[in-house]
Amino acid sequence: FGTVKRLLIQIQCNPPQNNTYYNFNYLDTMLQDFLDATDGHSRIISYCTQPNWLFKQNKPHIYPDNATFTDWGYQTGTELVDDTMHALGDYYGRLVAWYTRGGFIDEYGRKHTSNYDYNWDYTEIFNEVESEHSMNVEFYTRAYDAVIQGIRRHTNNYDMKYVGMALAYHNEFDWYRYFLNHSNHAPDIPLDMISYHFYAGANSRTDPTAWESFFSQLDGFTFEVEQIEEIRKILSPQTRTTIDELGIILPDDNTPGAPQFPMVYWNAAAALYAYAWARISRQGIDVVGHSQLVGYPELPDLQLQPQFPSVALLNWTTGEGTAKYWTSKLLIETVDIGNDQAVVTETTDLQGQNIFSQAFIGKNGRRWVLIINKRYGNIDVFLPGCTGGRMQIINEASGFGPATEVTLELSRITLSAFAVAVIHMPPDNRN
Secondary structure, rough: OOOEEEHOOOEEOOOOOOOOOEEEEHHHHHHHHHHHHHOOOEEEEEEOOOOOEEOOOEEEOOOOOOOOOOEHHHHEEEEEEEOOOHHHHHHHHHHHHHHHHHHEEEEOOEEEEOOOOOOOOOOOOOOOOOOOOOOOOOHHHHHHHHHHHHHHHHHHHOOEEEEEEEEEEEEEEEEHHHHHHHHHHHOOOOEEEEEEEEOOOOOOOOHHHHHHHHHHHHHHOOOOOOOHHHHHHOOOOOOEEEEEEEEEEOOOOOOOOOOOOOOOHHHHHHHHHHHHHHHHHHOOEEEEEEEOOOOOOOEEEOOEEEEEEHOOOEEOOOEEEEEHHHHHHHHHHHHOOOOOEEOOOOOOOOOOOOEEEEEEEEEHHOOEEEEEEEOOEEEEEEEEOOOEEEEEOOOHHHHOOEEEEEEOOEEEEOOOOOOOEEEEOOOOOOO
16 A cells, blocks of 8 residues: 555666666665564565556556655556566565575576575565455465465575465455465465454544444454354464454544544553454464554654554654553563463453453463453452562553553552553462
């Protein structure tokens, strides 16, 4: 969708014969920073938007020269110039070779040298494909196969794993039935992982009571996840799943001059993410990812148009983490994946209208409880046996900082609006 030029690999359309114009200047430094900073971690890289010169055009699309300008109309065309999709595969093969094999040979036999030898675990193929170029599932499945074949041609890398689909819309079960059927793919094409997205919304940008609806929207999505999982387990049980865009888009988010939402919004968004993680992980989903790292309102001094400020993980002025960021960090540092076991957790709020709670038991008697306030208001929670334990809490008072930590002196805990708390229970001396 809308992307500023500095995030693109710019290739001139319709170049003179026997010449090509690959230009990685805008992207190299940024991607280098990311790959260097995440060295040793599992990474998914996605160059999601195909250059529109691969598609038949009534007239050439002129990209804005301003490197900070967002072009929302770039994804034009629905038919590829090369219906065999060989050129599509070659484009992505050369792109990946630039960063992982030191460069590539272009269409005219010229060598382009980068000297990069990076590696990453997964390449995600395209994004929200029902919108970008209006792909149907048959077209996308062919394109997915062609991109993998192209990457293999230009890199000889058969160890790379791939993420497919990246769907934007909901209840598209026929997509899953077709794509996850291995017989619809070329031989030796892996179905390592699929992805799809969820965004909550609200009828107000500035009224926090409207944000209480985020949680019921997520409840509806979990039912959809359950149905997708039934299809996956039948057709391709070894395929993993990442819900790699999960967030909220408030009304008028990309409208210049839209009113700024109050600070407690970050807590509502953080609470939704924690709730989604707990609910969706119960269904065996491998990864629940945020959308997005950086968003911002209109910033005239930087000549930047609005870019989904309500979806940001970081403060666009200072770079500090929002409550969304700190909640993610808290969960990552708390959860012992593979050892912590979720257990049945009962509360007097039987319908879960006000709070959500989930208890975990880990190694060596470790016990902890995740508690989320789903309301714009204070709620008192009684947790028997927590006295002497430790609470880490992210709320409006913690602002753009990490969780506040306190030792619990009472079994009564007051959670402010949309607070997320992790309670580390004291040792159980009965054993």
